[in-house]
Every structure is written in C-alpha cells, then in structure tokens.
Amino acid sequence: MPSKRKGTSVTSEEDEDYRSKRDRNNLAVKRSRVKSKERKMQTQTQVKDLKIKNQVLEEKIKNLTKDLKFLKDLFLAQAQTKAEKLTNEQLRQLLADDDDEKNEPEASTSAG
Template sequence: MPPVKRGRRGVSDADDEDDDYRRRRDRNNEAVKKSRFKSKQRTQETFTRVNKLKAENQVLEEKVKTLTKDLQFLKDLFMEYASNSQDPKFEGIDLEKLLEDVTDEKKDASSSK
C-alpha cells in the first residue's frame, strides 16, 4: 500500500516517495522469498536426516536381534557342554546364575539405588 500523499508537495516529491516505497517493498519481498526458501530447505534436510536415522536404527535393531539369538545359542551350547562334562571345574557352580543376562544385573543394581 503506497504512502498517503498529504499536503501541497510537488509531483516530484510524491514520485520520490513512491519510488522509495517500491524499493523497500521489493527488498522486503526478496528477503521473504529468501527466508521461505531457507526454511523449506532446513525442513527438507531435517526430513532427510530423520529418514536416514530411521533406516540406520532399523539396521541396528536387526543386528541386536541377531546377536541376541547368537548369544542364546552359545549359552545353550555351553550349558549342554557343562552339564554333560566330567570336568571338575564345573562342580559346585550355579551355571544358570553365571549365564544371567548382564542387563538383568544392571536393572537390579539401578533399582536398588
């Protein structure tokens, strides 16, 4: 909206004000375009990063599942060996207690604090 012309100024004064107003509006419009572009760019970068992290998280969760299965297999294998072994070093040892998950021990320790 152009400035209101008041008083008895000459035509050239009004034209100067219109030109000044137009320059300010044009600069503002460019600044707004630039700001909106940067905002959209940041949003897109965030969206891309979120998708990348989700994919990475999914890979890591699959790896945890695989390693958990491997650990359980090795525990079972050890228990089978230790229970059938005639080796005296396994006598008097609570093998079940020995093979408890470390996470269970950490949970117990943190809950007692």
C-alpha cells in the same frame, strides 16, 4: 481552515524508496521461505536415513541376541557335561580317599 491533505503529497522519491524497501523485503521473504523449505526437506531426508539405520541396528540386535542365546546354551551344555564328569571324578576321588583313610589308621598305628 488548513487543508487535511497537506501531508499526503508524496514525492516520487519517497514512493521509490518505499517500493525499493518492499521489493527487498519481498526478496528476503522468498529467500527465507526457500531456506525453510530446504531445511524441512533435509530434515525429512535425515529422518528417513535414521529410520533405515535404526532398522538395520534393530536387526543387528536381534541377530546378536540370537547368537548370545545360542552361545549361552552351548556354554551351559558344555558346563553341564563337565560338571557331570567332575562329579564322577570327584566320586572316584572320594571313594579313593575313603580307601586311603581306612588304610591310614593302620599305617599311623604301625608307625606310631
């Protein structure tokens, strides 16, 4: 019967080759884990920065919305005041037009 251990005799060269591959793989895994950890930390830092920027922008929106409301109210108040003035002016004009119309038929009959 042939020996079962025939293929088990590993030369020291094969053993060194295997060890070398394992060492390179271990280093690659370490580098990969370090890079992964760095990416995670960068992402967390970026998230923190973006949250801060978001808060600043939200505050800016709040202030601009408040300013817009103030300006709208101011504009509406000014428009209301002008509208009241225009209404009074228009009433005067209408009254003046009524007086002119009363005088016009007389002028047109005497001219006609």
